[in-house]
Structures are given as structure tokens and as C-alpha cells.
Amino acid sequence: xxxxxxxxxxxxxxARIRVEEDALPALAGEFNTxxxxxxxLGEVDVEGVEPMTGVTPMRLKRRKDVVTxxxxxxxxxxxxxxxxxxxxAVPKVVE
Amino acid sequence: xxxxxxxxxxxARDALRKGDVTSVELTEACLSEIxxxxxxxxxVHKTPEIALERARAADARIGAGDAPAMCGLPIGIKDLFCxxxxxxxxxxxxxxxxxxxxxxxxxxxxxxxxxxxxxxLNMDEFAMGSSNETSVYGNAVSPWRRGNDDTQxxxxxxxxxxxxxxxxxxxxxxxxxDTGGSIRQPAAFTGTVGLKPTYGRCSRWGxxxxxxxxxxxxxxxxxxxxxxxxxGAMAGHDPRxxxxxxxxxxxxxxxxxxxxxxxxxxIPKEYRMDGMPEEIExxxxxxxxxxxxxxxxxxxxxxxxxxxxxPAYYVIAPAEASSNLARYDGVRYGHRxxxxxxxxxxxxxxxxxxxxxxAEVQRRVMVGTYVLSAGFxxxxxxxxxKVRTLIKKDFEDAFAQGVDAILTxxxxxxxxxxxxxxxxxxxxxYLNDVFTVTxxxxxxxxxxxxxxxxxxxxPLGLQLIGRPWEEGDLLNTAYALEQAAGFxxxxxxxx
Numbered sequence: 001x002x003x004x005x006x007x008x009x010x011x012x013x014x015a016r017i018r019v020e021e022d023a024l025p026a027l028a029g030e031f032n033t034x035x036x037x038x039x040x041l042g043e044v045d046v047e048g049v050e051p052m053t054g055v056t057p058m059r060l061k062r063r064k065d066v067v068t069x070x071x072x073x074x075x076x077x078x079x080x081x082x083x084x085x086x087x088x089a090v091p092k093v094v095e
Numbered sequence: 096x097x098x099x100x101x102x103x104x105x106x107a108r109d110a111l112r113k114g115d116v117t118s119v120e121l122t123e124a125c126l127s128e129i130x131x132x133x134x135x136x137x138x139v140h141k142t143p144e145i146a147l148e149r150a151r152a153a154d155a156r157i158g159a160g161d162a163p164a165m166c167g168l169p170i171g172i173k174d175l176f177c178x179x180x181x182x183x184x185x186x187x188x189x190x191x192x193x194x195x196x197x198x199x200x201x202x203x204x205x206x207x208x209x210x211x212x213x214x215x216l217n218m219d220e221f222a223m224g225s226s227n228e229t230s231v232y233g234n235a236v237s238p239w240r241r242g243n244d245d246t247q248x249x250x251x252x253x254x255x256x257x258x259x260x261x262x263x264x265x266x267x268x269x270x271x272x273d274t275g276g277s278i279r280q281p282a283a284f285t286g287t288v289g290l291k292p293t294y295g296r297c298s299r300w301g302x303x304x305x306x307x308x309x310x311x312x313x314x315x316x317x318x319x320x321x322x323x324x325x326x327g328a329m330a331g332h333d334p335r336x337x338x339x340x341x342x343x344x345x346x347x348x349x350x351x352x353x354x355x356x357x358x359x360x361x362i363p364k365e366y367r368m369d370g371m372p373e374e375i376e377x378x379x380x381x382x383x384x385x386x387x388x389x390x391x392x393x394x395x396x397x398x399x400x401x402x403x404x405x406p407a408y409y410v411i412a413p414a415e416a417s418s419n420l421a422r423y424d425g426v427r428y429g430h431r432x433x434x435x436x437x438x439x440x441x442x443x444x445x446x447x448x449x450x451x452x453x454a455e456v457q458r459r460v461m462v463g464t465y466v467l468s469a470g471f472x473x474x475x476x477x478x479x480x481k482v483r484t485l486i487k488k489d490f491e492d493a494f495a496q497g498v499d500a501i502l503t504x505x506x507x508x509x510x511x512x513x514x515x516x517x518x519x520x521x522x523x524x525y526l527n528d529v530f531t532v533t534x535x536x537x538x539x540x541x542x543x544x545x546x547x548x549x550x551x552x553x554p555l556g557l558q559l560i561g562r563p564w565e566e567g568d569l570l571n572t573a574y575a576l577e578q579a580a581g582f583x584x585x586x587x588x589x590x
Contacts, residue, residue: 035462046478046482056563079427
């Protein structure tokens with residue numbers, strides 16, 4: 001499986017990371033190196049093996065379905081690059 | 096007392112309790128060492144006011160006879176831990192200016208136990224790296240050198256600042272985190288002790304997430320005893336981390352008897368790698384002999400899926416990272432790119448993440464995005480998770496044969512020079528974690544113990560791997576190895 005520049009561009013788009021056109025060949029090359037390394041997994045017989053989901057088999061703890069936290073709008077917004085009138089502000093999303 | 100910064104946790108605790116020294120004196124000694132050690136670039140956010148305030152409070156507690164294990168002991172905190180009101184950037188530009196409104200559970204527990212935070216420690220960006228070269232703060236530098244050669248060496252990574260600070264006696268101990276080897280590899284590179292506990296032993300709450308099924312916090316210390324003391328303060332169930340386990344935390348220090356008679360130590364044949372330096376091979380053999388002399392039985396074991404651990408890791412970790420790092424969107428915290436006229440929200444995301452993430456983080460996020468994308472999920476991600484099951488089963492089989500601990504090299508080489516490794520090929524750097532990454536995949540506890548010095552005068556470490564939740568037994572085996580190895584070398588001060 002080889003990754004070309006258009007696949008690299010598509011992955012960058014999916015990851016929401018801007019990659020300039022002239023950086024795509026090098027990026028595709030790096031992907032191919034890493035995927036070539038990962039490709040070894042194809043040698044392993046995984047027939048009938050369950051994917052690992054947890055380290056220790058344990059039932060997740062349950063808690064009461066009640067509010068445990070909240071009422072701290074100012075703290076939540078304190079690190080926002082742009083907060084206005086109690087909201088996170090972003091560029092216009094809807095025309 | 097002089098050279099207070101050179102003390103370990105146990106010695107300093109005992110001196111505090113006897114009244115031979117105060118926490119303020121210990122803290123001031125460390126703070127002045129830190130001020131004089133900017134060349135190491137280990138402490139990237141210094142917090143002397145917080146440190147002295149906590150030291151004074153600790154002295155009052157000790158005076159009142161209320162002195163838990165860590166009370167009054169000055170330590171460093173890896174930048175990955177969120178600390179209230181103190182920059183917590185995970186070594187990344189994208190978290191520039193972020194001041195958490197909350198404290199991570201582990202650093203809170205340490206503070207509650209009376210520990211004194213000296214500042215935040217350098218690390219690879221988002222803990223992705225093995226040399227501390229991907230940090231937005233610049234490289235952390237090892238206090239160790241190759242004899243009289245002044246080449247700057249890596250302290251390892253990702254917890255490079257923690258390792259450098261402990262090895263250079265800037266603090267008594269430090270916190271680290273380990274996703275593929277990020278505590279144990281830097282410990283081995285710097286002649287210090289690094290313990291990755293069983294997954295779930297320490298809460299991950301408030302620690303910036305990299306790969307959630309692999310990340311685990313642990314102590315980086317000057318001795319095995321210190322690791323036992325510090326783990327006791329860090330560990331425990333936390334309702335805010337659903338993967339933290341509700342098990343009693345034993346008194347790990349009390350379990351250090353040094354008696355390992357009758358213990359079975361496994362030597363996995365698959366860890367004998369092609370091209371491994373002879374010195375590492377010899378050290379491994381000597382380590383086994385030391386444990387044997389202490390009364391342990393050495394047995395050959397097989398962990399047949401070892402060679403697939405790194406490839407599985409480089410699917411699972413980037414996949415989880417791509418998901419975890421989706422939160423850095425320029426909306427809620429940290430960096431937002433300056434936008435051009437007419438830029439919409441997609442441009443905001445893309446430009447912010449391109450500016451905020453370094454090259455290695457971008458690479459891993461994109462690899463993770465790719466292996467999770469439609470059509471490849473089964474071929475890569477699910478296959479890697481199945482291989483992970485097999486790797487875990489390898490260990491379970493070995494333990495089922497009665498093996499109590501497994502002895503391996505900690506790293507495939509001694510510390511390398513900054514800039515010497517993997518500039519062109521990222522996979523070269525990934526191979527650093529070949530002996531440590533299996534332990535994260537299987538969720539087991541592992542510890543690096545300094546055991547020898549190579550021909551260049553650099554420290555080498557061995558790794559011991561234990562049964563899940565048996566950190567106490569593992570620490571005791573490590574303690575026996577530490578005593579037998581008698582490692583006392585320290586880097587000569589050049590900084």
C-alpha cells in the first residue's frame with residue numbers, strides 16, 4: 001500500500017492540519033516509511049483473536065446519574081482565545 | 096548539612112523528621128541549583144514562590160507531627176500534568192498561554208502528601224518522542240557526557256526534563272509519564288530509576304492525554320526506595336478516571352526486604368536483538384547473574400510476538416492520539432492562528448493546528464487519522480488491537496509458568512547525541528522503545544534500574560517487568576538488583 005500525494009492531502013484535510021502543496025511529497029514519503037513499518041502486522045495470524053479493549057478485565061464503575069460539577073462558566077472561558085458575552089467566539093459558520 | 100539537593104527522598108525525609116534540616120532549606124538548595132542549570136533546559140516553568148510557600152507549610156506540618164511520606168520534599172513535575180494556575184503546555188506551542196483552572200489528581204495527591212513543586216519539566220511535545228527533541232521549549236540536555244567530549248547528549252524522552260533534573264540533582268525526584276517507554280528510557284539514559292506502574296494504578300485525570308489506553312504516570316527517582324515512597328503518594332483510585340483501579344495501595348517501601356530467594360526471573364530470548372551492542376548483552380547477562388547470586392532462579396522464556404509490538408504500537412498510539420488531539424481546535428484554550436479576511440472555521444482549525452503542532456505530532460496525528468479512516472480501520476487498527484491481545488497473552492503465559500519478573504535491557508544503546516538520531520527516518524527513533532513498548536501494550540508494571548557504565552562513561556540500565564498490580568514485588572526485585580549492581584556514578588558538573 002503506497003500513499004501518493006493526493007492521499008496525503010486527503011489525510012491532512014481529515015486531520016484538519018494545513019499542509020502546503022510543496023510539503024506533500026515529503027509527507028507522503030514519511031507516511032510510506034511508517035506504513036511500511038506497520039505493514040509487518042500482516043504476518044501475524046489473528047484468526048479468532050479478540051481485539052484487546054482493556055488491560056485488566058473489570059466492570060466499569062457506575063455512578064449516580066446526577067450533576068457533579070458545573071456553574072463555572074468564567075473558569076471554562078478563561079483560557080479561550082476569543083470569548084464574548086459568555087460564549088466561545090469563532091468565525092462565522094452559517095451564511 | 097551541605098549539598099541538600101543531592102539527597103534522595105528517603106534520606107531527606109529522615110533528616111526532616113529528625114529535625115536536622117527544614118523543607119525550606121531543602122527547597123532553597125534545589126531552587127539555587129535550578130537557577131544555575133539553565134544549560135540543561137530541564138525546568139521550563141519555575142515556580143519558586145509556590146515552592147517556598149509549600150515548603151513553609153510542610154515545615155509547619157512536620158513541626159505539628161503530621162508528616163506524610165512526601166512531606167517537605169522538593170520535586171519537579173512534568174509539563175504534561177495540569178497544575179492549577181501554572182503553565183501546562185505538554186511541550187507544545189498549541190497550549191501556549193494555557194493556565195489550567197484545575198490540578199491533576201497525581202500532582203494534587205503529591206501536594207496533599209506535602210510534596211513541594213519546584214516547577215514544570217521539559218518533555219517531548221505531547222510526550223511523542225524519545226530524545227526530548229520535539230519540545231517547543233527546545234532540547235533538554237543530559238548532564239552526562241562521553242568522557243571529555245563536550246557533545247550534548249539526549250537525556251532521553253519523552254520525560255527528558257524529568258530525567259535530566261533528577262540526574263543533575265536539581266530536585267529530589269520528579270514525575271514522569273510513560274506511553275511507550277517515556278519514563279524507563281530516559282531513566283536508563285541518565286543513571287536514574289524510573290517506574291511505570293500497572294495501567295490504572297495512577298489516575299490519568301488532569302494529565303494531557305496522548306494515547307489513553309497506554310498512558311501511565313510514574314516516579315523518576317534516585318533510588319528504588321525513593322520510587323517506592325513516591326509511587327505510594329501518586330497511586331490510588333480516582334472516580335474521575337474510569338480506568339483507574341479501585342485497589343488498596345500497599346506500603347511499597349515496607350515490601351523492600353531485598354530478599355528474592357526462590358523468585359523466578361524470566362529471560363526472554365526474543366529480546367536478544369540483531370546488532371545489539373555487546374555491552375548491553377553483557378550487562379543483561381551480568382544482571383541475571385546478580386539476581387541469581389541473590390537467590391533467584393533464572394529461567395529462559397519466550398515472548399513470541401515481541402517483534403510485532405512496535406508496529407502495533409505505531410498504529411494504536413497514533414490512532415488514540417489523533418482522537419485525543421482533536422480537542423486542540425483554537426476555540427477553547429491555547430493558540431489560535433491569526434486568520435485572513437474571509438477565513439471560515441475550517442481555515443481556523445487547519446491553520447491553528449499547522450502552527451500549533453510540531454512536525455512529529457502532526458505526523459502522528461495524520462498517521463492515526465489514516466489508520467482510523469474508512470476502509471483501513473480493520474486492516475490497521477483492529478488488526479493492531481488483536482496483535483495487542485497476543486502480546487498480552489505472551490506475558491500471561493510466562494507468568495502462568497511461575498515467572499515472577501522478567502529481566503530485559505532497558506534500551507538498545509546508551510544515550511545518543513542530540514541531533515544524531517533519526518533526522519531523516521522517524522522509524523529509527525521509534526526503535527528506541529523496542530524493549531519498553533511491550534509493557535505498555537500489556538499494561539504491566541516495568542522499572543528501569545541503573546546497572547552499569549559503558550565504554551564512553553555513560554550509564555546503562557536494565558528493565559524488570561512484573562505481574563499486574565504487583566509493583567511491590569517488582570520494586571523488591573529491583574531493590575535487590577540495585578544493591579547488587581551498586582551503581583553510584585554521577586555526571587561531572589559542567590553546566
